[in-house]
Structure formats: C-alpha cells, structure tokens
Amino acid sequence: xxxxxxxxxxxxxxxxxxxxxxxxxxxxxxxxxxxxxxxxxxxxxxxxxxxxxxxxxxxxxxxxxxxxxxxxxxxxxxxxxxxxxxxxxxxxxxxxxxxxxxxxxxxxxxxxxxxxxxxxxxxxxxxxxxxxxxxxxxxxxxxxxxxxxxxxxxxxxxxxxxxxxxxxxxxxxxxxxxxxxxxxxxxxxxxxxxxxxxxxxxxxxxxxxxxxxxxxxxxxxxxxxxxxxxxxxxxxxxxxxxxxxxxxxxxxxxxxxxxxxxxxxxxxxxxxxxxxxxxxxxxxxxxxxxxxxxxxxxxxxxxxxxxxxxxxxxxxxxxxxxxxxxxxxxxxxxxxxxxxxxxxxxxxxxxxxxxxxxxxxxxxxxxxxxxxxxxxxxxxxxxxxxxxxxxx
Amino acid sequence: xxxxxxxxxxxxxxxxxxxxxxxxxxxxxxxxxxxxxxxxxxxxxxxxxxxxxxxxxxxxxxxxxxxxxxxxxxxxxxxxxxxxxxxxxxxxxxxxxxxxxxxxxxxxxxxxxxxxxxxxxxxxxxxxxxxxxxxxxxxxxxxxxxxxxxxxxxxxxxxxxxxxxxxxxxxxxxxxxxxxxxxxxxxxxxxxxxxxxxxxxxxxxxxxxxxxxxxxxxxxxxxxxxxxxxxxxxxxxxxxxxxxxxxxxxxxxxxxxxxxxxxxxxxxxxxxxxxxxxxxxxxxxxxxxxxxxxxxxxxxxxxxxxxxx
Numbered sequence: 001x002x003x004x005x006x007x008x009x010x011x012x013x014x015x016x017x018x019x020x021x022x023x024x025x026x027x028x029x030x031x032x033x034x035x036x037x038x039x040x041x042x043x044x045x046x047x048x049x050x051x052x053x054x055x056x057x058x059x060x061x062x063x064x065x066x067x068x069x070x071x072x073x074x075x076x077x078x079x080x081x082x083x084x085x086x087x088x089x090x091x092x093x094x095x096x097x098x099x100x101x102x103x104x105x106x107x108x109x110x111x112x113x114x115x116x117x118x119x120x121x122x123x124x125x126x127x128x129x130x131x132x133x134x135x136x137x138x139x140x141x142x143x144x145x146x147x148x149x150x151x152x153x154x155x156x157x158x159x160x161x162x163x164x165x166x167x168x169x170x171x172x173x174x175x176x177x178x179x180x181x182x183x184x185x186x187x188x189x190x191x192x193x194x195x196x197x198x199x200x201x202x203x204x205x206x207x208x209x210x211x212x213x214x215x216x217x218x219x220x221x222x223x224x225x226x227x228x229x230x231x232x233x234x235x236x237x238x239x240x241x242x243x244x245x246x247x248x249x250x251x252x253x254x255x256x257x258x259x260x261x262x263x264x265x266x267x268x269x270x271x272x273x274x275x276x277x278x279x280x281x282x283x284x285x286x287x288x289x290x291x292x293x294x295x296x297x298x299x300x301x302x303x304x305x306x307x308x309x310x311x312x313x314x315x316x317x318x319x320x321x322x323x324x325x326x327x328x329x330x331x332x333x334x335x336x337x338x339x340x341x342x343x344x345x346x347x348x349x350x351x352x353x354x355x356x357x358x359x360x361x362x363x364x365x366x367x368x369x370x371x372x373x374x375x376x377x378x379x380x381x382x383x384x385x386x387x388x389x390x391x392x
Numbered sequence: 393x394x395x396x397x398x399x400x401x402x403x404x405x406x407x408x409x410x411x412x413x414x415x416x417x418x419x420x421x422x423x424x425x426x427x428x429x430x431x432x433x434x435x436x437x438x439x440x441x442x443x444x445x446x447x448x449x450x451x452x453x454x455x456x457x458x459x460x461x462x463x464x465x466x467x468x469x470x471x472x473x474x475x476x477x478x479x480x481x482x483x484x485x486x487x488x489x490x491x492x493x494x495x496x497x498x499x500x501x502x503x504x505x506x507x508x509x510x511x512x513x514x515x516x517x518x519x520x521x522x523x524x525x526x527x528x529x530x531x532x533x534x535x536x537x538x539x540x541x542x543x544x545x546x547x548x549x550x551x552x553x554x555x556x557x558x559x560x561x562x563x564x565x566x567x568x569x570x571x572x573x574x575x576x577x578x579x580x581x582x583x584x585x586x587x588x589x590x591x592x593x594x595x596x597x598x599x600x601x602x603x604x605x606x607x608x609x610x611x612x613x614x615x616x617x618x619x620x621x622x623x624x625x626x627x628x629x630x631x632x633x634x635x636x637x638x639x640x641x642x643x644x645x646x647x648x649x650x651x652x653x654x655x656x657x658x659x660x661x662x663x664x665x666x667x668x669x670x671x672x673x674x675x676x677x678x679x680x681x682x683x684x685x686x687x688x689x690x691x692x693x694x695x696x697x698x699x700x701x
C-alpha cells in the first residue's frame with residue numbers, strides 16, 4: 001500500500017513540470033544572481049592586506065636580524081602581539097594566520113648554537129584561510145629565512161660554514177599548524193549564497209506540497225482515501241519521501257552550480273573539502289524539516305490562497321531572520337541572536353560548518369539534531385491535524 | 393444495512409446541521425436520498441461513510457459501529473463523492489491501479505480493475521490521462537473506482553450530475569446491475585426521474601431532518617391523487633353545499649383555482665366529476681393517479697431540487 005502511495009506521489013510530482021521547474025530553476029537563478037552581484041561586496045575585505053599576527057616571546061628579540069627580516073614580510077599586514085597565545089588571538093581578531101617566534105628559535109640561530117637542530121618557527125593558520133594565502137605566507141617566510149641563511153653562510157667562519165649548510169634547510173625551520181574553531185572567517189559570496197538559497201528552495205516545497213494536498217481535498221480524493229483502509233501516516237509519508245528525493249537532487253544541483261557553473265560565468269568557484277560527504281546528512285536534516293513544515297501548513301490551511309500566503313510569508317521570514325537573504329555576520333547582535341530561532345539558520349550554520357570550518361559529523365550534530373527535533377514535532381502535529389481535518 | 397439513530401452533528405461554531413436524525417436502509421435496497429441544496433445530504437453521507445464523527449447518536453453499518461470496526465467497514469463499503477475524486481495527471485488505469493491497492497482485501501488487482509472498467513465501459517479510455525476526459529467519462533471513472541472492492545454498500549453522491557445521456561445510461565445500468573447482485577446502494581441525485589426509475593425506497597430531507605420516507609409507491613400514493621384546474625373562483629365553488637361537503641369529507645383543498653387532494657377510491661373521483669358537471673363548473677384540466685415525485689418534493693420542501701441555498 002505504501003509502495004502504491006509512493007508510486008502515485010512520484011508520478012504526480014514527475015508530471016507537475018511547473019512545480020519542478022520552480023523548485024530547480026528558482027534556486028539556480030538566485031545563486032547565480034546573488035553570487036555574481038555580491039561577489040565584490042563579499043570580496044571587499046579580502047582585497048585589503050591579510051592580517052597576520054606576529055608573536056614574540058621576548059620583546060628584546062625585536063632587534064635580532066632574523067626577527068627584523070621577518071617583520072618586513074610584504075603583502076601582509078603584520079600586527080605585533082606580546083605575551084599572548086596565538087591560538088586565541090587568530091580566531092578572536094580574525095587574522096588569517098599567526099607567526100610565533102619562540103625564544104629558542106632566535107637563540108638557535110645565533111652564534112655557536114647554529115650547529116644544532118634549530119627550534120622551529122611556528123605558523124598558525126585560521127581554519128578558513130584559503131590555500132592561496134597560506135602558500136603566499138609560507139613562501140614569503142621562507143624567502144626571508146633564505147635571505148637570512150644566505151647572509152649567515154656568507155658571514156660564517158670556514159669551520160662553521162660546513163655545518164651550517166648541512167643544518168640550515170629553510171623549510172625545516174617552519175612548522176605549520178592548523179587552528180580549529182567554530183568561529184570562522186566570513187564566507188565568500190558563493191559560500192554564502194549556494195547553501196543559503198539551497199535551503200530556501202528546499203523550504204519552498206511548502207507551496208507544491210500544500211497546494212497538491214488542498215487539490216486532493218477539494219477534488220474529493222482525500223475524502224475517498226479516508227473512506228479506504230489507509231493509515232493516515234502512510235498518506236503523509238507518501239508526501240515526504242518524493243520531496244526528500246527532490247531536495248537531495250536540489251542539493252547536488254546547487255553545489256554543482258557553485259562548483260562548475262559560477263566560475264564559467266566569471267564568479268568565484270565553490271571549493272569543497274574531504275568532508276563534502278557530510279552535505280548529505282545535513283541536506284537530509286534540512287529536507288525533513290522543510291517537508292514537515294510544509295505538511296503542517298498543508299493540513300492547517302483551507303485554501304490555496306492561504307497556503308501560498310502563509311507558506312510563502314513564513315519562508316520569507318525564516319529566510320530573512322535566518323541569514324539567507326542577509327548574512328548573519330552583517331547583522332547586529334540582536335538579529336544574530338534572533339537568527340538562532342530560524343530553522344533555515346540551523347541549516348545554514350550546518351552547511352557553513354562543513355564548507356568553511358571543515359567540520360566533521362560531530363560538529364554538525366547540534367544543527368542536525370535541532371532540525372530533526374523540529375521535523376519530528378511538526379510531522380506529529382501534521383498527523384494530528386490531518387486526522388482532525390473536517391470533510392465538508 | 394445502514395442504521396442511524398438519534399444522530400446530531402454540527403460544524404464548528406455553527407448550529408446543528410443534523411439533529412435527532414433517524415434512518416434505516418434495508419440490506420440489498422436501492423435507497424434514494426433527496427433534498428434541496430443545503431438540506432444536509434452531503435454531511436449525512438460524510439457521517440455514514442465515517443469521514444466525520446457525530447456529536448451524538450449512532451451510525452451502524454451492517455450492525456457494526458465505526459469506533460471498533462472502521463477498517464472492516466471500509467473494506468466492504470465504497471463512497472463515490474460528488475467531485476471527480478481521482479488524479480487528473482494519471483491515466484484511468486493508473487488511478488484504478490492506485491486506488492485498488494488501497495484495499496488490502498482485494499486478491500487480484502488486475503481482475504478488480506478489469507471488472508470495474510467493464511462495468512463502466514471505460515475499455516477504450518483506460519490509458520488516457522483522466523484530466524482529458526469529458527464530464528461523462530470522468531463520472532464513469534469516479535464510479536469505477538468505487539466498484540474496485542466489490543462493495544456490499546455503495547454510497548453515491550449525485551453520480552450523474554452534468555453528463556451526457558450515454559454516460560448516464562452506463563452509470564444507471566451499472567448501479568442497477570450492482571444492486572441486482574446484492575449491493576446495497578444509497579443514492580442521492582438532483583434528477584427525480586432517475587430516483588423514480590431506480591430506487592426502491594426514498595427519503596426526502598430538508599434542514600437536516602427526514603421529512604418523509606418509505607417505498608416509492610407508498611409515498612407517491614399510487615392511483616389516488618386528484619388535481620383539477622377549474623375555471624371558477626372559490627366563492628362560486630362555495631355556493632354549492634354538496635360540493636363543499638365532499639371537499640370537507642375528503643380533505644380537498646382549493647388554491648390558485650386548483651382542487652387538490654387524495655381520493656383513495658376511484659368511485660370518489662367519479663362522484664367529484666359528477667358534482668362539478670351538475671353545478672356547471674368548467675374543468676380546464678384534470679389529473680387522477682400517482683403523484684409525481686417532483687410535486688411531492690415541492691409540496692414538502694416548498695423548494696425545487698435545484699434551488700440555490
């Protein structure tokens with residue numbers, strides 16, 4: 001019986017070309033328009049010199065030749081810190097990276113100690129620092145150290161020269177570290193718009209679900225089904241699964257638009273990491289929440305006008321406060337707090353955790369759990385309202 | 393087959409549409425339910441078919457209540473709503489296939505579909521999208537879906553509204569055939585002639601109440617109604633004591649120049665004719681025999697079946 005209901009729903013969905021077009025064309029159009037339009041706005045800060053923290057354990061080391069050389073790194077805005085933990089400051093001050101110069105590093109490069117294995121200079125990258133900036137910074141540091149090395153070799157005594165050349169492998173002086181945090185840099189336009197408008201379009205299923213439900217009610221098919229031995233829950237599951245599949249296809253399509261189509265049109269490309277597989281559980285969570293919300297609206301309203309108005313306006317409110325239309329990072333604190341009440345924001349934060357923060361399954365679990373609870377409550381209410389639907 | 397006792401039902405925030413309602417439909421009967429728009433027929437059907445729950449009273453189907461036997465009742469009952477209750481984007485066959493699978497009791501879905509198609513004459517249309525059907529074909533498909541589970545009780549809510557004569561013939565014939573095979577049919581229609589032609593028993597309802605019910609013959613007073621249009625005023629008629637006495641004795645009424653009433657013995661009819669002749673009262677037209685259903689309906693409800701609410 002459930003198979004027959006699902007088959008019927010898939011058939012109806014497949015033959016409703018207009019609704020399908022809206023569900024797929026609308027988010028593609030939004031992603032293209034918004035990504036390309038907002039590209040410069042989102043990139044504004046990126047054109048400024050990237051800020052790099054410069055951490056000295058001892059201020060007296062400022063005068064040493066190696067520190068002086070490193071403090072002249074070009075292409076970066078160096079901000080000096082003293083007696084602070086780089087791991088804390090990078091995230092808090094939105095730095096792309098931090099260079100920590102240990103006391104032993106400076107000492108190991110002076111005089112007789114040069115023969116020893118040098119203590120490493122530490123570089124900490126923010127989790128969201130693009131690979132290109134990491135490479136530029138790493139190369140710039142190594143260039144400065146290469147200059148220092150060259151000067152040391154030139155100035156070294158003949159006896160020491162041999163040892164110095166053996167030990168001074170520049171790259172080995174630098175240790176790169178990755179910082180992890182729930183806080184991250186601002187997303188780029190494509191990183192913001194692809195998940196944001198994907199979520200919006202997933203929630204947009206409220207329109208086709210509620211209108212088909214009402215058509216079934218008005219045409220008497222619902223009445224007919226309710227005089228047949230069909231459990232209510234089958235009827236609603238029959239609506240849920242086809243749209244779950246549609247939402248998964250939407251996810252694949254929208255991310256492909258971000259990865260392949262946008263760069264072809266001159267926009268930024270969306271880059272995904274090894275954790276991209278997590279987009280699937282995240283999308284399923286957003287999808288069941290969106291469909292459950294749609295089913296609740298469908299069982300509550302009485303006319304298609306009510307469905308399109310209530311469903312559409314609710315979606316716009318969820319989107320407006322949830323960071324879909326206006327990114328949360330440009331919102332004042334009050335609005336950022338309000339955003340936490342929007343299921344679209346839970347979905348968006350989950351996607352950004354995957355895309356920007358390279359989060360793992362545990363990192364997205366809070367958002368997945370919130371969406372799952374939201375879906376369960378709304379789906380249960382839908383069943384209750386469906387059973388109470390009066391047939392006139 | 394259907395037993396309703398002391399039923400009361402009201403929509404939310406409204407006065408009761410049906411109150412203290414009783415109805416009994418015999419097993420194997422073809423029962424016609426008539427009433428003007430807004431009389432409560434569709435609401436009554438929604439209660440009989442278990443779609444809505446009454447505030448008080450009982451609805452028993454074959455002696456079973458919905459509370460404990462909903463699924464077994466649904467297995468053996470079918471409702472054909474007024475609306476085209478199927479999916480327009482699906483073909484007739486796809487619709488029949490889908491709805492037949494909603495009945496776990498159907499042993500062979502293919503056989504059930506073929507039988508329903510055959511009974512409603514849809515053989516040549518089964519693979520066409522049902523939204524492309526004419527009104528008549530849609531009505532036939534609507535009925536075909538109702539026949540899939542070979543029901544013991546078939547509830548038809550105006551199944552022939554707005555259709556061509558050929559489809560009407562198919563539908564009425566199918567209903568007759570089913571009833572002959574033992575299916576109990578509860579039938580509402582706007583078409584009196586259909587009800588007269590099909591039904592064994594009828595009930596006329598208005599304002600949520602049964603005004604009259606029984607067999608057609610008993611309700612239409614077979615061979616006993618007189619209706620006589622006269623070319624004279626009431627004053628002229630009242631000048632003749634013998635005629636006045638006859639009218640009183642047989643409870644005949646004179647309104648709008650028409651003498652009306654029941655004369656159970658045909659000899660009384662001849663006496664009346666003789667009296668009118670004797671007093672030289674000109675007769676414009678005369679009817680003596682079975683009352684029409686339409687006139688009974690109008691007499692009871694003071695409304696036509698198709699009057700707006």
